[in-house]
Amino acid sequence: MKARNANTLAALGLALSLSVSPLATAAVQPLDRVVAVVNDEAIMSSDLDQRVSQVRQQMQSRNIGMPDQGELRDQVLSRMITEQIELQMAERANLSVSDSDLNQAMRGVAQRNNMTLEQFVDRVEQEGMSYAQVREQVRRELLITQVQQRSVASQVNISDREVDQYLKQAGSNANVQYHLAHILIAVPQAPTPQQAEAARKKAEQLRQAITSGQAKFQEVAAAQSDGPQALDGGDLGWRSGAEMPSIFDDVVPRLEKGEVSEPIRSPSGYHLITLLDKRGGGNADQQREQIRRTLFQRKVNEELEAWTQEIRASAYVDNRLKQDDGTAP
CATH class of the missing domain: 1.10.4030.10 (Porin chaperone SurA, peptide-binding domain)
Incomplete structure (x- = not known):
């Protein structure tokens, strides 16, 4: 790790x-x-x-x-x-x-x-x-x-089939890297419909404040995000497609620089993503071991998020x- x-x-x-x-x-x-x-x-x-x-x-x-x-x-x-x-x-x-x-x-x-x-x-x-x-x-x-x-x-393993599948899906975007920032509005484990809806509304309100110019993404992340990067302004750093959480796969490649996504639902809550910058592209001939490492880290990050919620819920x-x-x- x-x-x-x-x-x-x-x-x-x-x-x-x-x-x-x-x-x-x-x-x-x-x-x-x-x-x-x-x-x-x-x-x-x-x-x-x-x-x-x-x-x-x-x-x-x-x-x-x-x-x-x-x-x-x-x-x-x-x-x-x-x-x-x-x-x-x-x-x-x-x-x-x-x-x-x-x-x-x-x-x-x-x-x-x-x-x-x-x-x-x-x-x-x-x-x-x-x-x-x-x-x-x-x-x-x-x-x-x-x-x-x-x-x-x-507990995490990456199979050859997963590497093959990623390369097939990524195509010419296999080597694109994205600089992302992230806001998470968490929901408890097994949330009630009311709790889930409250989190969705809060995420939408924060997005509206950012897109209307009333607030900056970094400041909202630092004040409101439940994600581990909150105090870094939500900054996720540079990530290839394989290093992003899988729930972002269909969203991030379509974002324009500075654009903020609609709320994205995951078991942890609702996510807002903004694209800070983008680089690379056009070179899908990456070494399989590098792809395996990035897929491994993505899966670890996803599992770690759920695990953190579990240990918080089980502790006094x-x-x-x-x-x-x-x-x-």
Whole structure:
């Protein structure tokens, strides 16, 4: 599976515990409070504050419009809850990350940011974090990747017939790549007709706001999307046809640059897709192994989305931030 900590320092963000020394009582300190309970573990307001700060830096560096404070905190906490469930699964499975694997991963992070490890350490400190904190973030990312590998990727196989079928269907578009962004309005598992209709109406309202010029796609994604890329403005990056979710196959090739799709139904909810750019084409003679890899990643992504909903539904989650209407503590 692709590592999820591939691009920027800020993308490494996992919840970090903040400790307050009991001896530092010279000034009155506001009490920390629980903003969510995940099974038998708590996420504290201080954890959420630090993560929100990291996400803000990331969004600003990418020029993504900032949601209001309540929406941003809701989005960040939702991601932290999912991560906490995955880390608990890793603990139950006795998974671990060796020092050598962690050191290799840190060198890889530095290289992907076009830095030496020493330069990377300096940048971390300039952004107000310690190298030890970043190492812990990466360690947790690696644990989550192991959980996803064991639970999802290890169950996925691509047959020769699937490769043949893709090449036959893609034809001259086999090597076309699309730069996409995505908004998901989720529905619960086994939704009632009322829940499904409410999600569809919300997706249509968001599409209308975007197409009428009242809102930008990235800003709506960051504020409203239930997808894992929400805080990246919904950006899915460059993907070939084989790397796209199969439900987009008939829609994306017909989109014009900047156009937003009608709501697309999937078991997870309703999707809005916009085409940011397009490149390639005309070369269907791709190597079979490359097609196999891209088809594999597409299937993993589809299965991972459903799996994430399942583990969220099976866990005990008490989101206390929503009880406070999303306001800051």
